[in-house]
Amino acid sequence: MKTANFSWALLTFLLNSTKFNLQVGVFFQPLNSLLVISVLMRRHTLRKPNARSLAIESLLLSRKPNSFIEATVHSLQNKYKLPDSERRLLEELSFGVTRRRLTLSYIISNFLKKPIKKLQPTVEFALLTGAYQLLFLSKIPPYAAINETVKSIKEKSPHSAALVNAVLHRIHESIEEKTSDKPPSLLDPQKTILTPNGPTILKIPILPHPSETIKHLTVQFSVTEFFVEKLRSQFSEEQTQEILMSSITPPPFTIRANTLKTSRTELKKSLIKSAIKVEDGKHPSALIIKFPGDITQLRQFQEGLFYVQDESAMMVVDALSLQKGLCILDACAAPGGKTSAIAELLRNTGFLVAVDNDFKRLLAMKENLTRLGAVASLLCADTTLLSKTLNTLFDRVLLDAPCSNSGVLRRRLEARYRITQENLNSLTALQKRLLDGVAPLTKPGGILLYATCSILKDENEKRVEEFLKDHPEFTMGKKRLGLPKTNGHDGFFFSQLVRNN
Structure with a gap:
């Protein structure tokens, strides 16, 4: 009896000890195994991971096929019911590392004896997370960034803690100044890391020499060389710099007032x-x-008083030139932002059909429309075959086509690494099929509005030119290319294609 009481007292002490871990079970073999397991499980459930550990976990999870960092982070936030401060830090670390991964990897590699990609993924992401804090976050003290990151890696890969600690200390020692107010044009480009809050200046030249223009811009802004080449072929040096700078700047949080309510x-x-x-x-x-x-916890959101949407999307819907009572087709509709805006402008009159080929996305869209009080008929179908499915002609057809997302890289964080020749070829072929699929559904005198969130000619002007050659029954109406603004709207393109009477 005394032994049992002593064991309970010791276990209670260990439960309250910060050094207690799962290995403690080996010291209590005489105890009932169920007792030990239940105690260990209780201790394990009490330990809630911090933002840095979850950032590493989110980056690991987002490597899986068809996984995206934003959805992964929101899933972890909801799972662990994080307080606001931890939610914000988790988002900052996960999104920031994803946005600047190439920049970070290039810098870290200067302090490693082997390529960063040859490290275990857990160690790689711990280094990326720690380096991001040191190079980009001025409000986090360096000692906290290093110590907390090392603690996080100790939980996942104890034998790698010394390496992470050493590399992060060397990176910290290489920093001369953060959030400098010095104009970047007066700084050494090889020592300057551009950030939205002012450049980070290094003591030693690490970045590629600016004479290697493509490589320098690729590393500085963490994008593909192919994308940089495309920008330089289309735009001026000043425009290219603004586009790339906007891609590393977190976007404004813009909402659209729901005028139905x-x-x-x-x-x-x-x-x-x-x-x-x-x-x-x-x-x-x-x-x-x-x-x-x-x-989503705001009362105004739950009551459907607004929808989260960039101003560029609102301008695209305006280009439909809507009137009450019209018959409208939204051909690639999910998640429903533009569909709900159309319903608002129609005042829920006329006939609005929203099509998407992803049933799960349509279900989420239905929830959005219900919350907003917007009325639309939803159809799960392949838009490329839509003219064989529907026998209705529409006054307006909106084709917001899948694209490279080159105008919204600050929002579509992983998209910056997918802009390649191969992917662009695949997308432009799909865009052609989609246009051909919805063209017959446009009424004579009606408007087919082709839109993308891309700024590349291959997906925009060239696509429209090719369409008009293949479809002489259409003529060009208004068109607009909007370049992304660092402190403004996203990049976008639209072209009105008017079907002749």
Whole structure:
């Protein structure tokens, strides 16, 4: 009896000890095994991983096929019910590392004896996470960035902690200044890492020499060489720099007031009452807000008073020239942002059909439309074969085609690494099939609006030119290319294709 009481007391002490770990079980062989297991499980469930450990985990999980860092991070946030401060840090680390992975890998490789890709993935992502904090986050003290990252790797790969510690210390020692207010044009390009908050200046030249223009821009902005070559062939040096700078700058948080339920003025008043910072966007339905928490928990979101959407998407919908009572087809509709905007402008009149080939995305879209009070008929179908499925002609057809996302790289974090010749060829072939698939569904006198969130000619102007050659029954209407702005809207393209009477 005394032995049992002593064992309980010792176990209680160990439960409250920060050094307690799963290996403690070997010291209590005489105890009932179920007791030990239950105690160990209880201790394990009490330990909640911190943002740095979860950042490494999210980066590992996002390597799986068809996985995306944003969805992975939100899944972990919900799983562990993180407080707002930890939620924000997890997002900053996971999204930041993904956005600047090539830059970080290039710098880290200068302090390794072998290529970073030959390290275990856990060690690689620990180094990337630690280096990101040191090079890009001025509010986190270097000692905290290093020590906490080393603690995180000790949990996952104890034998690698010394390597991570040594490399991160060497990176820290190589930094001369962070968030400098010195103009980048006056700095040594090989020692300068551009960031949205001001450059980080290194003590030693590490980045490629600017005479190697393509390589320098690829490393500096963490994009493919192919993408840099495309930009330089299309745009001026100044425009190329602005496009690339916008790709590494977190976007503004823009929402569209749902005019089926409120107005922008009333929504703005409501958000201000909820202590949310808000300002008017340039589009008459747009508001730009600053909210550090989970947007879906806001009362205004749950009541369907707004939809999260960039102003570029609002401008595309405006180009449909909508009127009440029209018959509209949204041909690649999920997740429903533009569909809901169309329903608002129609005031839920007329006939709106939204098509997508992904049933799960359509289910999520249905939830969005229900929340917003927007009415549309949803159809799961292959848009390339749509003219064989539907026997209705539409006044307006919106084809927001799948694309390289080259105009929204700051939002589609992984897309920057997928812009290659092979992928572009595949996308342009799909875009042609989609245009051919919906063209017969446009009424004479109606508008087929072709839109992308790309800024590349191959997906935009060239696609339209080829379409008009193949379809002489259409003529060109309005068209617009909007380049991404560091402090403004995303990049986009649209072209009105008017079917002749």
